[in-house]
Amino acid sequence: MRGLRAYSDFDAELQQALMNRKLAPQIHTIFLMSSFAHIFVSSSILKDIASHGRDVREFVPEAVAKRLEEKFQ
Numbered sequence: 001m002r003g004l005r006a007y008s009d010f011d012a013e014l015q016q017a018l019m020n021r022k023l024a025p026q027i028h029t030i031f032l033m034s035s036f037a038h039i040f041v042s043s044s045i046l047k048d049i050a051s052h053g054r055d056v057r058e059f060v061p062e063a064v065a066k067r068l069e070e071k072f073q
Helices: 007-023 043-051 062-071
Strands: none
Touching: 043 062
């Protein structure tokens, strides 16, 4: 599952979904838009923030924040 934040996300995900449909038509793709509060949040940005020792709990579930913290200690 991946959230769509901007048109560029939709374009890339649509291409992937169409290819997946061709290769495995029994699998369906569902697109979910992210909430406005998280529209500029990406995994790359969160990893960068965590790598500098900053807290990302505001943006991710506790288990994810803990794992990022462990990864970048």
